[in-house]
Amino acid sequence: xxxxxxxxxxxxxxxxxxxxxxxxxxxxxxxxxxxxxxxxxxxxxxxxxxxxxxxxxxxxxxxxxxxxxxxxxxxxxxxxxxxxxxxxxxxxxxxxxxxxxxxxxxxxxxxxxxxxxxxxxxxxxxxxxxxxxxxxxxxxxxxxxxxxxxxxxxxxxxxxxxxxxxxxxxxxxxxxxxxxxxxxxxxxxxxxxxxxxxxxxxxxxxxxxxxxxxxxxxxxxxxxxxxxxxxxxxxxxxxxxxxxxxxxxxxxxxxxxxxxxxxxxxxxxxxxxxxxxxxxxxxxxxxxxxxxxxxxxx
Numbered sequence: 669x670x671x672x673x674x675x676x677x678x679x680x681x682x683x684x685x686x687x688x689x690x691x692x693x694x695x696x697x698x699x700x701x702x703x704x705x706x707x708x709x710x711x712x713x714x715x716x717x718x719x720x721x722x723x724x725x726x727x728x729x730x731x732x733x734x735x736x737x738x739x740x741x742x743x744x745x746x747x748x749x750x751x752x753x754x755x756x757x758x759x760x761x762x763x764x765x766x767x768x769x770x771x772x773x774x775x776x777x778x779x780x781x782x783x784x785x786x787x788x789x790x791x792x793x794x795x796x797x798x799x800x801x802x803x804x805x806x807x808x809x810x811x812x813x814x815x816x817x818x819x820x821x822x823x824x825x826x827x828x829x830x831x832x833x834x835x836x837x838x839x840x841x842x843x844x845x846x847x848x849x850x851x852x853x854x855x856x857x858x859x860x861x862x863x864x865x866x867x868x869x870x871x872x873x874x875x876x877x878x879x880x881x882x883x884x885x886x887x888x889x890x891x892x893x894x895x896x897x898x899x900x901x902x903x904x905x906x907x908x909x910x911x912x913x914x915x916x917x918x919x920x921x922x923x924x925x926x927x928x929x930x931x932x933x934x935x936x937x938x939x940x941x942x943x944x945x946x947x948x949x950x951x952x953x954x955x956x957x958x959x960x961x962x963x964x965x966x
Contacts, residue, residue, distance in 0.1 A: 678715065681939060682708050684946055689953045695906060698954045702909035703753045705947055709913035710746045712940055713739060716920045721928055730837060731789040732927045735779060738772040745769045746912060753909075758901025760886065766908040767872025770865060773915045774857035780922045781860075787850070793836045794843055795851035800829045801843050861915060868911070906954050914947050 682704040688697045717739035728736060745765050752761065775792065782788040807825055811818050818826075833840060843849075858866040874882040884890075889898040917940050924932045931937065 678711060678935075678939070681943065682946075684950060686949075686953070689950065689957075692957055695903075695954075695957075698906040698950070698957065699753070699904050699909070701950055702906040702913070703750070703904075705943070705950065706746060706909045706913045707750060708943055709916045709947075710743055710750070712936065712943065713746075713916045713920070714743055715936060716924065716932065717743070719924070719928055719933075724928075730793075730835075731779075731782075731786055734789060734792065735776055735923060735927065738776045742769055742772050742916060745772075746916065749909065749912070753904055759904035759908075760902045761875075762902075762904060762908045763872050763875040766912060767869055767876060769912050770858060770861065770869050770872070770915065771854070773919065774854070774861050774865070776919050776923070777860040778852065778857045780919060780926060791850040793838060794849040795846060797833065797836060797838060797843050798846045798849070800832060801840055804829055804840065861918075906950075910947055910951050910954070914944065914951075917944055 682701075684701050684705070685697070689701065692698065717736050724732075745768055749762060749765055751757075752759070779788050779792060803825065807822050811822060854869065855866050858869045873879070875886075884895075886902055887898050888895040920940060921932055921937070924930065932940065
């Protein structure tokens with residue numbers, strides 16, 4: 669609850685070593701600071717997602733729960749990158765994880781623009797359940813082909829899908845076709861995050877699906893006469909870490925006002941504002957470093 673929030677319970681914010689960034693001869697200092705700032709952003713997002721009003725202590729209503737669920741998904745994706753950086757697994761998954769993250773944050777952004785009648789949340793739920801309905805149809809076809817003999821795995825599938833429908837408050841027969849449910853495509857949602865967000869999302873699509881561009885750049889080595897397999901891990905880059913940290917913070921004030929009924933607590937609002945300022949500054953310094961390095965190349 670807002671009134672019970674104690675800012676002293678939060679770990680202290682990261683103090684960026686700007687001198688190290690100014691003197692950087694590689695991206696390593698930028699990756700280090702981006703890694704720490706991503707952890708800071710994760711703390712802020714986790715704190716806001718856990719705030720409750722007195723009326724919400726017995727569980728959240730469906731629409732708010734959808735938003736909190738996307739925040740939880742985002743936190744887990746952030747944790748995944750934090751683990752990969754810290755244990756030296758390399759950055760092969762950073763782009764695909766960033767894409768998943770952008771998908772959730774763009775969904776939150778779109779849902780927060782609901783007029784108050786819940787129609788956007790209904791469209792989201794219906795769009796999510798179209799695949800479940802089609803799965804049920806396939807299972808029923810298989811059962812009918814065996815003269816109505818249902819396998820144990822099919823019983824579990826039926827039970828799981830009907831539990832999901834019940835949790836969503838939807839009947840199977842009420843689910844419209846995908847083209848008639850009113851849910852916008854990815855481009856419409858991603859554009860809410862900024863003018864370059866959809867292009868970054870499309871780049872992430874190549875990493876998820878294994879486009880030629882991704883395979884050529886990250887998993888093959890060009891040699892005389894053709895290509896060879898490349899198994900070395902890709903280095904982490906600062907941009908995915910910085911962008912995830914930035915995006916994790918942009919919806920929090922609107923969420924608090926609309927679903928908690930008040931602005932963010934002052935301590936969190938102040939920390940969010942300062943962290944955004946720091947993230948933008950680190951990003952600017954990294955861009956300067958990249959431009960300086962290009963200008964030095966013959």
